[in-house]
Structure formats: C-alpha cells, structure tokens
Amino acid sequence: MSQIEVRFAPLTAHVRTARLVALAVARRARLDEELLDEVRLAVSETCSRAVAVHASRGSDEPVTMRLSDDHDHFTIEVVNVGTLVDDPAQSMDLVEASTRALSEAGDDPASPDAMPPGFGLAVVSGLVEDLFVTSDGQTTSVRMRWPLVAALANLAEPTAS
C-alpha cells in the first residue's frame, strides 16, 4: 500500500494540479492506460465540486485528495468540508439533466452556465463503477476505485490451482 495526500486551497486554478498529480500517481501505480482519461475526468469533477462546496460555505479550508494503491486497486478519495446536502447524484438521469439545462431559460448570475447541482458527481457515477460517497457530519468524502492491471490479468487468466 502506498499513499499520497495532497491538500490544496479551494481555488479553481488548483483543480488542474490535482488532475496532473492524479495522472502521475495512476501511471506509477500501473493503472491501465485506457482508464487514465477516466481518472482525469473523475478527479476534475470531484475536485471542482469540492472547491465549489467550500466556496458556497465561505470556507478557505483546504480540499484533501488521497491517492493509494494496493495489490488490486487504485483508489482516489476527495474530501471537502460540509455534509452532503447538495448532491442528488446517485439518482440523477444525466441525459434528462442535460436536456433540462438546455431548455431552462436565463442564467444564474452567481454561476452562469453551470449544469444542475450534482451533475459533476453524476458524471463520475456514470464513469466509475466503484464510487462511494459518505458524510460524517463534518466532511464529505467521495471515494473512487479502479482495478489495477495485475488484478485484471488475474481475472482474465485464472491461475491453475
């Protein structure tokens, strides 16, 4: 098990840094090349969401991203302050939400052109099979897990007993 923790001020400029770190660590963990774009997108969505939650609460506490890998899995956890009140992600129909975003008139001056709340997390749930969102009353954690190449190889070619 190796673990890396990144803490960054809740600024949108740092979301790209989070993506770059995640990509580098995922490569080092030998995550399948085809999953790297998925990791990049998932980190972008979860970190953007965390930064937005901090901003909406006026919090300048850092956002935490933890990356770890064990023999079978590569895991990324993004932690923000606050309980989960804003995310109907698990039940959101992305296609329906996109269509609604298009037909709704008028811009919200506070967040012009934003997709509906929870949309980013819903994108992640559409991408990542192992997604766990938990809240302990003070913080919210979004944990995403991908199988590592070694684990995939074991599935494809079960070793003879």
Added chain:
Amino acid sequence: MHWKLHRDGPLEADVDPDLSVSIRPEGNRTVVAVSGEIDVYTAPKLREHLIDLVATGQYQLIVDLEAVDFLDSTGLGVLVGGLKRVRSHDGSLHLVCSQDRILKIFRITGLTKVFPIHATIDEALAAGTDS
C-alpha cells in the same frame, strides 16, 4: 505588412498556457478554435468569448475542439450556455471533434443528440447551419 498579416490570421487570438481561443470567419459563420484544457478554471474565458460573439451578432458558430485535450462538465455547461444563446437568435452551434476521449462525456450525458458534432471543419461547413 503587419496589417496584411493580421488580416490573414485569426480575427482574434487569446493565447494562454491552459486554454487558447482563436476566432475567424468562414463565410457567414464563425469558427471558434479552442486549444488546451476546458475546466472550472478556464471555462469562464470560453464563456466570455461566446457571449461576445453573440453580443456582436455572430449567431452561426462552429466550435473546434480538435486541439482540446481535456473537457469536463463545467466545459459542457459553457457549450450548452452558448447553444442556448445562439438558439435564442435562431443561430446554430456546431462542434468539431473526432477525439474519442472528449466525445465520451458528450455520449454519457446525451449531448451527442443536442450538438451537431463533426469530425472535421470542412464537414461542419458542409453541413450548413441547421441545428
């Protein structure tokens, strides 16, 4: 000579290490060529360009995403916002993108059915301004 170079080049070029936007006319349409990464930090810049175009009466847009190497849902929101704005003037917003990793987010969100998406600029120009 400077004048001529300027006329032959893009009408406007906004170069940034994270996101560059360059705008040029193609007949009665306007091509917005974007390169770099479109995320929560850079998307406001693209939004400003799209708002400016609509404000100056340019409603037939082609947004070229071929040189974009990252796009997330914040970027999608800006494109959807752009489409809403041009549609309110009976305009169109076509996309040029052949990269599977960018197209994926359009597919999972159903936006492939909302935006006309073309593999090349020529194809987008040939398709006309129906949306």
